[in-house]
Amino acid sequence: MKIRKLICILLIVCHGILIFAACGAENAAPVDTTAAPAETAEVTEAAETIPPPDLPKADYEGYEFNIVTRVPSGTDPWGSGEMAVEELNGEVLNDSIAERNRRVEEDYNIRIVQTSSENAAETAKKTIMAGDNVYDLFVADLFNMKKIAEENLAVDLNTLSNLNFKNPWWDHSSVRDLSIGKKQYFVTGDFSFRSYNASWIYCFNKQMIEDFALDNPYELVRTNKWTIDKFSEMIAGISADVNGDGVMDQYDRYGLITERSNTLGMFFGAGNLVISKDSENYPIITINTERGAATLEKLLDFMNNTNVRVSETDKFISTQPDVWKGLADIFTDDRGLFYSIVMYTVKKLRNMDTDFGLLPMPKYDEQQQEYYTWTSPWMASGLIIPITADTERASIIAEYLCYVSMSTVRPAYYEANIEGKFARDTESEEMLDVILANRVYDLGMLYNWGGVGYLINDMTKDQKTDFVSRWEKISTKAQGELEKTIEAFKDME
Template sequence: MKKAVLLKLLCIVIAAFLVLFLFAACTDSKEDEEKETTTVLGDDTSEDTGPSNVDENGYILDTVPTDTLNYDRTVTLLYWSDVEHEEFVSEKQTGEPVNDAIFLRNMAVEDRLGIDLGFISTPANSSNVAKWVTFVRTDIESGTRSFDLMGAYSLSIASTASNGLCYNLLDPDCEYLNFEMPWWPDRLITEATINDKLYFCSGDISANALYMMYVCYVNNSIVEDRNLPNVFELVDNNQWTYTKFLEMCEGIYEDKNGNGLKDVGDQFGYMTGTIHMDPWFYGSGALIVDKDTNGNLRMSPTFGGEKVIKTLEMLNRMLHDTNDGIATGSTVYHQNQFNNGNLLFTTDRARIAITKLTSEDLDFSIVPFCKYDEAQESFVTVMGNPFTLYGIPINAVADDLPMLSAVIEVYASESYRKLTPALYEITLKTKYVQNEDSARMYDIIRENLTFDLGRIFSSVLIGQTSFRNAVLNNTGGTWASTIRGYEKVLPKQLDKLITAYEAG
C-alpha cells in the first residue's frame, strides 16, 4: 500500500517537472520570437555565409577575376626616382607601417596576377618634367620597351599625355579598369576625361596623394589664451569661413623679437609662403579650367569671378595693410614659425605634421581649409603637385592591354585596402594627430579633394603663379586685367591640348 502511494507521488512530481519544463521552453521560444520580430534593419549580427564584396576589414574588393588570371611574366613600372615619399618599392618588412604596407601590396599584386613587378626609375619632379618626357619619348620611339606602366610627378605625366605618349585608359581593351570603385576619386576621373579619353589616373594608388592634401593647422594654445572660438565647432556648424578665419587673426600680432618691425620671428594670426596660398583660390570653389555644358574644355568663368576678386581683396588687406598676417615669398618660414608656437594658423600639406611639427611644446589641431562663405556647399581640398599620376605608354602591345589594366586596378585596390589604412588611419590620423577631432577632420578633408586640369597641365598651359603673385605683390586690384590677358592666351593653349588628346 505504501509502495503504491509512493509511486503515485513520484508520478505526480515527475509530471509537475514536465509541465514546468514545457512552460519554460514555450516562454523562451516566445521571447526569442519577439526578439526576432523586433530586430532593427542593419543590426543583424548573424553570420553571413553568402558571397561578399568586402574583405574581413570591411574594405571593398575589386572585381578583377584573379583566380582565372596567371600572366607568368614581369611587368615593369617606370617611376620617378625623386619622389618625395616612397610609394613604389619596399624590399622587406621592417615594422614601419607604410613600408610594410607597400611590401604587402606589391606581394599581393604579384600573387593574384601571377606576375613579378619590376621597377626602373628616372627623375621627374618639378625640375625634371622635360627630362622625364624626353626619357619616355626616346624609349617609345626607339622601340626599347623598357617599361610597361608609368607613375610619376603629376605635371610630368600630364606633360607626357599632352605630347601624345599615353594610352587611353577608357579604351575597351583596358577591360579591368573600373573607375566606379572607391579607390578612384570621382572628381579626378570626371575632370581629367576629355572627349571620352583619359590618359592618367590617381587616388589611393598614390600614397603621395594623401601626403599632399592641404590642411589648416591651428595653434590650440593661442586659441585658448585668446578665448577664440572652437574651430571644430565652427566646422561642424558650417561657420568655418574666410570671414571667420580673418576675424580670428585680428589682434594676434606681437612684436616678439622686439625690433619694431613686422617680420619673421613675431607672432601672427597667419603666415604662409607663396605656393601655399593656393588653398585660398581653390577654397572659393574656383578653377582655372573646367568644361562647358557640352563637355568642352574652357577657361573657367570662376577664374576671374567675383569670389576670386573678393578673396584677393581680403588677403591683400590682411597680409599687407595690417599686422594680422604675413606672406614670406618663396622662402619657407611658416613651418618652423608654427612649430615654434608663433602662429595661430598656417596652411600646408598634411605631411608636415609628420616631417616638421615635432616640437613637444606645440599643441595643434588640424581642420579643413575654410569655405568662402556659409552658402558654399562643401569644403574644398587641393593637393600639392608632388603626387603620382599613373598611365600606360602609347606603344603598349594591344594584346597586353587587358593585363596592364588588371595590374593597375589590382595595384590600386590593394593600395586602398593596405597602404591607405596604414598611411591614413595609422599614421596621419593616429600617430601624428593630437586629438580625436583632428582625426575626424581628416575624413572631411579627404572627401573633398578637387582637381583642376589648369593646375595639372600648368606646364603646358599658363602656369599656376598668377594668383600667388597677386597675393604676394599686393596686386589683387589688377586681377581683371590679368584675366583679360589670359582670355587671349589660354583658349589657344587649350586647343593645342585638345588636339593632342584627339591624336592619342
C-alpha cells in the first residue's frame, strides 16, 4: 500500500539530519545557506525492524503521569487531543492514541493524564516557581516551549541519558533546528502529529489546470521545474471579476488564495533561512543574503498584487466572521487555482466536489537540489521536561512514549488523514513524500531578535517591498539581541 511506502520513507528521513550551512563572517567568501537533503531510501517493513530503545525497567506503582497540553479554541484549533483521549470511539487516530497510552501505562505501571492549559508557559511558571511537582511533561506550541525554556524552567534534554535523539521516532530536523550550542530544551517527534499538520503546502484545483491548459504541476515537481518563476507564470491571467460588479472581492476568481505567512513559507521553500547555525551550533542571521533578497523580490511581486491573489489581509476577507472559512470557500467554489495552507487546513476541503492535488513549496530555481517545507511554529508541538519533574522517570516515559507512537500514532495519522481525507490521488501521496522529507524549523521565528522573525510577515501585510531598508533599521538591534541570547546559553554550559 501507498501508506506503508510513506511511513517507511519517513522513518528513513528521521535517520538523516538536515544540515544547514552557515554564513561566513563579513567579507568572507559567500556560503550557500540552503538546506542539505535528507536521505529518503525506501526500507521494507521499517517500523517492524527498528529495535526498541535501551531503557531501564521500572514499576511506577500506578503513578499519575501528568502532561500539560494546549486548549483548542476557535483561533487555535490545533490545541491538543494528541497526548490522551477520553475513550475509544472508532476513529483511527483517536484509538491509536488510546492504544499507545495503554501500552506505555502497562509497561511502566503508570496512568497518563492530560491537563489542558490556555497558556502552557504561564502554567509552567506558576507551578514550577512555586516548587510544585505536579506536571511531568509540557507539550504545546513552540512559542510556549521557548518561553518556558528562556525562564530556565526546563531541563536540558541533552543531559538525560534516557533520551536518544538519534532514534528515528524523534524529529531530527527539530533536534537540529531548535537547539542552541550544546543545549536542547525542547524537541518534537512521533508523540505529536501536529508537526505534520503544521507543514506548509499548496493545493491546486485540477479542473482549473485543465481549463486553462496549464502544465501538470505533478510533472513540474518531478522534473525539477516547479520553481517560483513557473508558479508566478501560472497564476498570472487567472483572476477575473466573475460577477461583473467592477470590484475584486470574495465572489471573484483568483490565481492564488493565500495569507501573509505564505511569503515566509515560500522563502523557506526556496532554500533560504532567517537564522542558520555556525560551526558550534550557535545561531547567525542569514535573512539578509543576496539570494534571500532576490527571493523576496520575486515573491512580493505577486503577494502584493491584489489583482492576482486574495489574502486574509484584504478588507472584504478580514471583516468576515470566519476569515479562514472565507478563504477556503473561494477555493471550494472553484474560484482559486492555488491555495497556500498548512496541511491541517486540508480537512476543510473534504467536501469539495472538484478534485484537488497537493504540492510542496516551489524551488527558487531549477538548480536547487531539494524541496523544503516550513513547519509553522504556531501549530507544531514541542516537548519539555520541567525542572521540578523526576527527570529519570520523565525521560524514560518520554522516550518510550515517542517510540510506541512510531508504530501506533504515526501510521494512524496517515491512514486517517492522508488516505482518507487529504490525498485524492496517488500523485498527491507521492507529493507528500516530497513535502515531509525536508522540513524546516527556524529559531528566528521563535526568538524574533530585533524583529527579524516577523520582518517578512510585516512587509507582506503592509504590501511593501522595502526589505533592504527595513533590515537596515533593525539589523543592529537584531544582532545585539542575538548575541545576548548566545551569551546566555554559553553561560549555562
